[in-house]
Amino acid sequence: MVVLPLLFYAILRTTKAIHSFTEASLQERKKPIFIQLVLFYALVNFGIVKQTFPELHLFFIGGFVSTFLVLAVTTFGYKASLHMIGIASLFQFVLMFSSYFNLDTTYTVAFLMICMGCVASSRLYLKSHTPLELIVGMLIGIVPQYLVWFYRI
Template sequence: MNRLLNLISYIFHPLLMPLLGVIFYFHKTPRFIPETVVYAKVFSLSILTVLLPILLYFLLKTIKKVESIHLATANERRLPLFINGILILLIINRVLPIDDIPELYYFFLGILISTITCFALALVNFKASIHMIGAAGFFMFAIALSIHFKININGTMALMCIIMGAIATSRLHLKAHTVIELVIGFFVGLLPQLLILNYWI
């Protein structure tokens, strides 16, 4: 059971959620977007949201700023969250400007707001669940796309509810978070995506 719950934490790691949101968008959008553009965006975002953060994690671990990839303490989270915020700003300004693909621009704007909020909470030694932030942000973005494009994603929504339940169970069982940290994480991920809907739907 421990192995399964550990596996869930790694499979649905928050580093993967922004990229999953982008892939989901390109899969569901009815708009014509040239394949070369899709591949270029996915490749760029794979580097900036997954590969580069992993490399930076190993650098931070080498200089003993973090102990594990799960960032177990509020103090460990501050520098990685600050760096991640800079990377998200880079994505918004260079990879997904507002006049390029507005839906993805606002998706990453919501991620930036969640990241800043999580960083602020870490400064006051509150450890909101980054796993729940990532999953809830993707969940709300998927719902927003279904409304925006008038598509049925009931299956995706049901699957995401199961996944979020599995993530919460995993984090509780592994004693990585308390219930309140999971609940706060859920709303820190969901509310920014919800609040900016009016700008692009």
Template sequence: MNNILKSISFIFHPLIIPLLGVIFYFTKSPKYISLQIIQAKLISLFILTIVLPILLYFLLKTLGKAKSIYLETTKERIFPLIVNCIVVLLVLNRILTANQIIELYYFFVGILISTLACLFLVFMRFKASIHMTSIAGLFMFFIALSIHFSININGTLAIMFILTGAIATSRLHLKAHTGIELIIGFFVGFIPQLILLKYWL
């Protein structure tokens, strides 16, 4: 069970969540988007949101500024969160602009707001769960897409509900977070996506 819970935290690391949201959007959207555009955007997002942060992590680890990929202390989180804000701004300005794919644009605006909130909490020496922030934001985005496109994804939403609970259990089991850090992390991810619905839903 210990290995399973560790695997859940690793497999559903916050780094991959934005890309999962984009992939899900492209598989469910009734809008016509050429395969070449989809591939170009996915490759660009993969490089910016996954490859770049991983390279940054190894740099920080080499410099002794990070002990693990989970960034266990508030001090370890400051620089990666700042860089993540910059990365999301690049995505919004170069890859997923508002006049191209408005749903994904506001999905990433929500991610930016959540990241800034996590950064603010870090400066307040509070370590909100970024795992919960990311999965909660994705959960709300899925709900919004089901309403926006009038599609039945109840099975997916049920899996997301179970997965959210599994991630919370994993983080508690690994003693990575307290219950309040998980709850705050959830709402930091969920609320921005909910508020932004009025701009695109």
């Protein structure tokens, strides 16, 4: 699970497509995001998750849509927080999953809310993002999950 992203990172570093892991420019962010889009596409279309776990398949479709949106936003010259997209997507999915199956996940939802706060705080503390970039990242994470779950876009 960890090997594939590290392999792509090593390839991008070796080919000088990216120079820094933490301080990527908008141009450098496009390549890893595009690779993530391709991997999500392969997972959604060729994975066995659709038949085995249809709800998890919806989560991956939401991830694909979020990745497409962040690639579009990055192409137009705006930086959204990828960390917030990830944690917000997970939060929204767990919220809808537990509601759909009528599960008591109060502690999990509370924990994920704390995690979202910690991620946002750390990104602000490190001066990696502005508050608006965090909000955009959160929206790019939450809205596609909601739309895919309820409207099957």
